[in-house]
Amino acid sequence: MKTNLVTDLIGSKKIIIYGAGRIGKQVLLALRPCGRTPEFFWDKNAATIGASIDDVSIFEPNFDFIPQNLRNEYSVIITVAAKDVGRRIGNDLASLDYNVIYDRETINTFIYKTCEVAVADGTFVFNLETCRTCPVPTTDGQASCDIFNGYLVNLAGGAESTQTKAEKLIIPRLGLLIGNKCNLCCNGCNHLVDLYKPGEAQFLKTSDLLYDIARVSKEADLINKVVVVGGEAFLHPDLQEILRRLLDLPKIGFVQIITNGAVKPKDPSLFKLLGNERIIVEISGYGSELSARLSQSVQEFQAQLREYNVSHHYLGTLQWFDFGNFSKRPYSEAEHKRVYETCCSVSNDIWDGRLYKCSRSAIGTHLGHLPDFHGDYVDLRQHSGAELRQKLIQFFENKGPEACLHCNGASSTSVIEAGKQVPRFQIHQQ
Numbered sequence: 001m002k003t004n005l006v007t008d009l010i011g012s013k014k015i016i017i018y019g020a021g022r023i024g025k026q027v028l029l030a031l032r033p034c035g036r037t038p039e040f041f042w043d044k045n046a047a048t049i050g051a052s053i054d055d056v057s058i059f060e061p062n063f064d065f066i067p068q069n070l071r072n073e074y075s076v077i078i079t080v081a082a083k084d085v086g087r088r089i090g091n092d093l094a095s096l097d098y099n100v101i102y103d104r105e106t107i108n109t110f111i112y113k114t115c116e117v118a119v120a121d122g123t124f125v126f127n128l129e130t131c132r133t134c135p136v137p138t139t140d141g142q143a144s145c146d147i148f149n150g151y152l153v154n155l156a157g158g159a160e161s162t163q164t165k166a167e168k169l170i171i172p173r174l175g176l177l178i179g180n181k182c183n184l185c186c187n188g189c190n191h192l193v194d195l196y197k198p199g200e201a202q203f204l205k206t207s208d209l210l211y212d213i214a215r216v217s218k219e220a221d222l223i224n225k226v227v228v229v230g231g232e233a234f235l236h237p238d239l240q241e242i243l244r245r246l247l248d249l250p251k252i253g254f255v256q257i258i259t260n261g262a263v264k265p266k267d268p269s270l271f272k273l274l275g276n277e278r279i280i281v282e283i284s285g286y287g288s289e290l291s292a293r294l295s296q297s298v299q300e301f302q303a304q305l306r307e308y309n310v311s312h313h314y315l316g317t318l319q320w321f322d323f324g325n326f327s328k329r330p331y332s333e334a335e336h337k338r339v340y341e342t343c344c345s346v347s348n349d350i351w352d353g354r355l356y357k358c359s360r361s362a363i364g365t366h367l368g369h370l371p372d373f374h375g376d377y378v379d380l381r382q383h384s385g386a387e388l389r390q391k392l393i394q395f396f397e398n399k400g401p402e403a404c405l406h407c408n409g410a411s412s413t414s415v416i417e418a419g420k421q422v423p424r425f426q427i428h429q430q
Contacts, residue, residue: 009110010036013075013099018042018089020049020058022133023079027107028054029130030114033123039074048287048316063096071097078102082321082410084342108136115147126151128254129280129311132225152224152253155278169393171223175349176213177359178242179203182231184260184294186286187422188320190345192363193231194422200367201231204352206238210245212350212380217249219389227256227347229359234263240270247278254278260419261298261314262290271308281305281312286419321345322416323360324408326369331405339409340399348396353381355395361403373402 015036017024020043028038041058043049049058059065066074076098080086083104090102101107111134118124124147136145149170181201182193193201217223226246233239234257246255257274261283265271274281283298290298305312321344331339340346340357348355351362355378362377364370375398378391408414 009101009106010075014039014073016040016042016074016076017056017079018061018076018093019079019081019086020046020053021079021081023081023107023135025053026111026134027077027079028056030111033114033118042076045316045319063093063098066098068097072099075099075101077107079107081344082342083344084338084410087342104135112136112145112147119147128155128277129313132254132256132280149222149224153222156222156253157250167393168221169219169389169396171216171220171348171392171396173225173227173348174213174216174223174355175227175229175347175359176209176242176246177204177229177349177351177362178209178231178233178236178239180231180363181235182260183235183263184232184286184290184419185422185424186289186418187420188322188416190320190323191229191231191359192367192369194424195363195367195369196424198424203236203238206242208353209242209350212353213246214249215380215384215388216350216355216392217251219385219392220251222251222253224253225256226252226254227258229258229349232260232263233257234259234265239265240267240273243273243279247276254280256280256282258282258284260284260286260290261301262294264297264301264304268308271304271310274305274310275308277311279311281310283312283314284419285314285316287316289417289419289421319415320418321410322408322414324414326364326406328405329407336400336404339404339407340401343404343410345410350380354379355392357398357401357403360407361401364403364406370403370406376401376403 015031015038017027017038020041024041031038038056041053041056042061043058044061046058046060052058076093078086078090078100080089086102090100094100115124131148134145134148179202180191180193180196181203185194187194213226228242230236236242243255246252255278257279259281283302285298302312302314345358345360347358349359349362351366354362356362356376361370365372378395380388383391
């Protein structure tokens with residue numbers, strides 16, 4: 001049965017995975033139980049990623065590497081996170097006579113079915129670190145993996161009622177922006193740190209943060225994960241209390257903290273808390289863009305995480321999408337929809353009492369760069385009970401936020417260096 005999963009998708013063709021990131025790794029994991037191993041990965045950042053992943057070599061893309069008369073013997077699975085970019089790469093490969101699979105729904109179905117078979121035959125082992133990076137639970141912003149949700153229900157208290165409700169509100173990801181103070185100032189920061197004037201950056205009040213997230217938790221049936229982010233999260237003086245209270249809230253599966261890793265906490269009790277099985281630390285790595293001093297701090301921080309057995313992941317980030325300035329684009333209705341549906345930055349972020357689709361929308365509105373689009377967010381302090389629940393459902397069903405008309409979206413032609421340091425308070429250029 002496992003073999004049939006691959007046969008149905010690919011047949012007997014040789015496999016190349018384009019993209020050695022989180023989705024590519026998930027495809028590799030799904031192929032292995034089926035007795036199939038890719039020939040190699042293609043990834044434009046191969047020189048930085050390393051020579052191989054689980055003994056599968058990684059090469060820079062070279063579409064001429066396979067002779068044209070042999071290309072029909074290969075299937076290239078496109079696993080680039082940005083759907084629009086993946087589609088363009090797939091079209092380029094198809095024009096060169098490669099068999100191509102880039103439809104995310106098809107790829108996700110294959111990954112899910114592999115896990116489903118493993119559950120049925122008793123060989124599935126739930127691993128939070130592996131499963132949280134899987135693309136299946138967040139397909140089109142929906143929590144579509146009942147396997148993942150089922151295990152998270154066991155982690156989260158008070159979530160048992162999800163099995164009995166006809167219309168479930170399962171939130172795959174909820175961002176909690178706890179402030180915008182940061183020790184770095186990166187060009188094109190999605191949280192717009194480079195646009196703040198001196199003295200504007202702030203930490204949000206801990207009581208307000210916890211009040212806002214508790215209101216969502218009360219009305220949701222399950223929140224797969226809460227992502228704590230700044231600015232720089234480890235600068236917040238009450239981070240430990242925030243994390244402890246988040247773990248106490250009902251119906252939250254796990255907590256992820258995003259950091260640049262260059263701030264070294266001194267309190268051992270914080271590291272002990274970070275060792276909780278429901279906390280994962282993700283370090284955004286910017287490599288040579290950081291000074292030698294800050295790079296050393298990142299290494300020391302990772303050593304401390306290992307010492308306290310903290311689940312953590314170093315994400316070597318090389319490029320960001322350039323979302324451009326805040327002027328309104330002349331998108332057609334179809335283009336507007338595409339910008340939203342192909343964006344990899346929809347993060348459902350809470351900022352100062354409002355739930356926005358992304359941090360750019362939240363902070364852009366806060367700074368006055370975007371109009372106050374009332375239909376783009378939910379005011380968590382204005383609504384409560386059944387009314388708030390309905391507002392949340394409508395929010396997640398909204399596939400055309402007005403803020404997307406003021407953004408480039410995820411485009412392969414608009415990328416910038418990740419983590420490049422710039423003077424504070426600069427204005428993005430288109």
